[in-house]
Amino acid sequence: xxxxxxxxxxxxxxxxxxxxxxxxxxxxxxxxxxxxxxxxxxxxxxxxxxxxxxxxxxxxxxxxxxxxxxxxxxxxxxxxxxxxxxxxxxxxxxxxxxxxxxxxxxxxxxxxxxxxxxxxxxxxxxxxxxxxxxxxx
Amino acid sequence: xxxxxxxxxxxxxxxxxxxxxxxxxxxxxxxxxxxxxxxxxxxxxxxxxxxxxxxxxxxxxxxxxxxxxxxxxxxxxxxxxxxxxxxxxxxxxxxxxxxxxxxxxxxxxxxxxxxxxxxxxxxxxxxxxxxxxxxxxxxxxxxxxxxxxxxxxxxxxxxxxxxxxxxxxxxxxxxxxxxxxxxxxxxxxxxxxxxxxxxxxxxxxxxxxxxxxxxxxxxxxxxxxxxxxxxxxxxxxxxxxxxxxxxxxxxxxxxxxxxxxxxxxxxxxxxxxxxxxxxxxxxxxxxxxxxxxxxxxxxxxxxxxxxxxxxxxxxxxxxxxxxxxxxxxxxxxxxxxxxxxxxxxxxxxxxxxxxxxxxxxxxxxxxxxxxxxxxxxxxxxxxxxxxxxxxxxxxxxxxxxxxxxxxxxxxxxxxxxxxxxxxxxxxxxxxxxxxxxxxxx
Numbered sequence: 001x002x003x004x005x006x007x008x009x010x011x012x013x014x015x016x017x018x019x020x021x022x023x024x025x026x027x028x029x030x031x032x033x034x035x036x037x038x039x040x041x042x043x044x045x046x047x048x049x050x051x052x053x054x055x056x057x058x059x060x061x062x063x064x065x066x067x068x069x070x071x072x073x074x075x076x077x078x079x080x081x082x083x084x085x086x087x088x089x090x091x092x093x094x095x096x097x098x099x100x101x102x103x104x105x106x107x108x109x110x111x112x113x114x115x116x117x118x119x120x121x122x123x124x125x126x127x128x129x130x131x132x133x134x135x136x137x
Numbered sequence: 138x139x140x141x142x143x144x145x146x147x148x149x150x151x152x153x154x155x156x157x158x159x160x161x162x163x164x165x166x167x168x169x170x171x172x173x174x175x176x177x178x179x180x181x182x183x184x185x186x187x188x189x190x191x192x193x194x195x196x197x198x199x200x201x202x203x204x205x206x207x208x209x210x211x212x213x214x215x216x217x218x219x220x221x222x223x224x225x226x227x228x229x230x231x232x233x234x235x236x237x238x239x240x241x242x243x244x245x246x247x248x249x250x251x252x253x254x255x256x257x258x259x260x261x262x263x264x265x266x267x268x269x270x271x272x273x274x275x276x277x278x279x280x281x282x283x284x285x286x287x288x289x290x291x292x293x294x295x296x297x298x299x300x301x302x303x304x305x306x307x308x309x310x311x312x313x314x315x316x317x318x319x320x321x322x323x324x325x326x327x328x329x330x331x332x333x334x335x336x337x338x339x340x341x342x343x344x345x346x347x348x349x350x351x352x353x354x355x356x357x358x359x360x361x362x363x364x365x366x367x368x369x370x371x372x373x374x375x376x377x378x379x380x381x382x383x384x385x386x387x388x389x390x391x392x393x394x395x396x397x398x399x400x401x402x403x404x405x406x407x408x409x410x411x412x413x414x415x416x417x418x419x420x421x422x423x424x425x426x427x428x429x430x431x432x433x434x435x436x437x438x439x440x441x442x443x444x445x446x447x448x449x450x451x452x453x454x455x456x457x458x459x460x461x462x463x464x465x466x467x468x469x470x471x472x473x474x475x476x477x478x479x480x481x482x483x484x485x486x487x488x489x490x491x492x493x494x495x496x497x498x499x500x501x502x503x504x505x506x507x508x509x510x511x512x513x514x515x516x517x518x519x520x521x522x523x524x525x526x527x528x529x530x531x532x533x534x535x536x537x538x539x540x541x542x543x544x545x546x547x548x549x550x551x552x553x554x555x556x557x558x559x560x561x562x563x564x565x566x567x568x569x570x571x572x573x574x575x576x577x578x
Contacts, residue, residue, distance in 0.1 A: 005267060010351035012264035018339045020351060022268065048335050056339070059461045090456070090527060097460035097469050108463035112401050115335060119355065123331075126356035 017052035021045065033132060037125040044118040051111055059100060066096040268351050278347045282330055282358060283323035283365070291417045292319045297545050298421025298436050301498060301552060307425075313376040314424035318417055320369025321385040327362035328393040331355055336401075340458045373420075381424045388416045404467045404474075411444035431496045439489050439544070445482035446518050447537040449475045453521075453530035476522040479533065483518035486544070487511045493548065503551035507544055514540045 009023045022045060024038050070088055270278075295318040299311050330337065330348050334355075337343035347353045366389055374382025392413045399406035415437035422433035452459065452468040453475070459466045467475035490511060491504040517536050521529040 008268040008351075009265050010268050011266075012261065013338065013344070018344065019335060020338065020349070022351065023265075052335065052339060056461065091525065094456060094469075094472060097456045098472075101460045101463070101465065101469050104463060105465070108401055111463075112398070116332070116398075119332070119334075123355045123359055126354060130356060 014049065014053070016056055017049050018056065019045075019048055019052055021049070031129075031132070033125070034129055037122065037129055040118070040122050040125055044122060047114070047118070055104070055107075062100060063093075063096060066093075266351070268354075270353060270357070274352070278352050279361060282327045282347050282353065282361065284326040284330075285323070288319055288322040288326065291322045294414075294440060294545075295417040295421035295424075297549070298418030298433065299425045300421070300549060301418075301432065301436060302422045302425035303432070303498070303553070304425050310377060310424060313372055314381060314421060317369045317373035317377060317381070317385060318420055320365045320372065321389055322417075324362040324366030324369060325389045325392045327358050327365070328389075329397050331358045331362070332393070332397050336462050336464070339462050340455075342455065342458070373424075377424045378427050380427065380429065381420050384416055384420045384423060388413060388420075391416075400464050400466075402465060404465050404470055406465065407445070407448060407467060407478075410448070411441045414444045415441035432498045435489060435493060435496055435498060439486065440541075442482040442485040442489060443537065443541050443544075446479045446514060446521075446533055447541075449479040450521060450530045450534035450537065454527055472525065476525055480515070480518040480522045483511070483515040487515065490544070490548075494553070497553055499548055499551040500553050503548055506551065507547050510540055510543050510547075 006025055006027070008025050011021045011023070013020050022041070024042060026038065027034070030038070067088055070092060292315050296311065296315055299314055300306075330346055333343075334348050337346050338349045343349070348355065348358055370382050370386045370389070373385045391409060396406055396409045396413055399409055418436040418440055419429065419433040422436060423429055426433075449468060452466050456466075456469050458464075459469050467478065487504075487508070490507045493499040493503050494501045514533070514536050517529070517533040521533045523529075
């Protein structure tokens with residue numbers, strides 16, 4: 001973001017996590033409250049990034065493994081004669097999707113709780129900051 | 138409108154992966170801390186001697202060529218891109234109006250200094266948007282936040298419920314009920330999006346929502362939801378009747394606090410969601426009559442049953458996204474059940490259509506005329522059940538889109554009119570000319 005900018009900047013979706021990174025602007029006279037808000041947002045961003053990058057990577061990996069093992073069971077190679085990558089149809093993939101979802105359910109429940117808590121906290125801090133700013137007018 | 142307003146032609150530039158690298162400070166008048174992203178294949182170049190300046194173009198500009206010329210230049214040269222000192226006004230927060238955005242990296246702070254195909258970097262740079270809300274974008278953003286099209290459909294089912302109620306038509310009541318329901322729906326949808334940001338980011342269908350893109354802050358989203366929901370429910374409670382208000386409030390609660398979290402916990406969410414869809418027509422009915430009688434329940438039942446073929450067929454094609462995103466949907470976890478339920482409810486629609494005249498809501502013409510379309514959707518439901526493939530799911534889904542409006546239209550035209558019995562105020566099946574809204578899901 002440009003040096004003179006006074007706002008946060010948001011970028012394109014990250015390749016691994018699909019989340020959009022935010023660069024936070026630190027005003028010169030940042031109050032303690034504003035700092036807490038910014039740190040909460042940074043922390044949430046980092047945590048989300050970690051979770052989804054890891055999760056999506058695991059998904060891709062396990063999907064590859066699944067396809068490979070299924071193809072092998074069928075006696076096929078990953079690539080056919082023309083060099084095209086062999087795929088399974090949707091019905092065969094359905095087993096994988098079901099499996100993946102149930103394996104990760106607990107992880108998701110934990111993440112959901114964390115996310116909701118963080119989201120509420122950030123919004124609450126935003127509200128406080130906004131209130132303080134309004135009072136300063 | 139995609140984020141990539143400018144595409145490099147014949148770029149051969151693959152998607153650029155980003156990774157966090159480190160924090161560093163730019164010794165400036167202000168302390169700017171930011172994380173910046175190292176592209177796996179490309180690195181920033183900082184050469185202060187050569188630079189290209191581009192101005193961010195305001196939204197009205199549709200001129201393409203100057204930029205494209207520069208693009209060609211970009212691809213050959215290493216350059217530092219500098220944003221010319223324009224006031225923030227020019228840098229619109231809206232992504233459709235941000236045409237070019239370039240960044241300056243101070244060489245002093247730079248630690249990487251290798252070459253990058255500069256065209257790629259500028260494309261990446263352009264995708265960074267300032268998180269500053271521009272007032273002119275606000276209506277569009279709020280429309281997307283509140284899922285305005287879905288809200289319009291919900292309001293039309295409410296109007297249908299109102300129209301089918303056997304009481305004399307009151308325009309003011311009708312309008313208040315519609316408005317109140319619309320506001321409540323906006324509120325519920327906004328809260329839903331507020332809760333789902335990281336999940337929406339990861340699914341193709343939803344990744345362009347306002348909160349995902351940072352076009353609006355979560356605080357503002359919540360304030361908007363409150364400023365729609367509270368007046369909406371108040372309007373329903375005070376301007377229509379308390380029962381309708383209570384149903385509206387309950388529906389908001391059901392959608393935001395039950396359905397939304399439940400989506401990630403159990404497949405029961407689909408049934409809860411079906412109830413959420415069934416309540417608006419019931420609200421229309423109670424707005425007109427003041428009570429939840431059999432007619433309301435029937436209309437609610439029709440909407441409830443309709444949700445299943447509609448949603449189950451839709452979700453059949455989204456299994457990968459649901460699985461990765463952590464959504465518990467029947468199509469992923471219990472595919473057999475998914476199809477069975479869809480078929481079951483198609484058949485239920487036939488049954489419900491037959492019950493309508495029994496309850497004096499419509500004449501007996503209704504089940505007869507509606508039988509062909511109900512049979513057709515049931516047939517598609519059966520095909521979906523048996524074949525369980527993408528084509529049958531799509532057919533069923535698209536059928537559901539026109540089936541419901543048709544059904545409601547036929548229902549309205551077969552509405553039982555009881556002009557004669559004037560001695561009693563509201564008999565079931567009293568006549569009135571009411572407008573029938575066609576619901577297009």
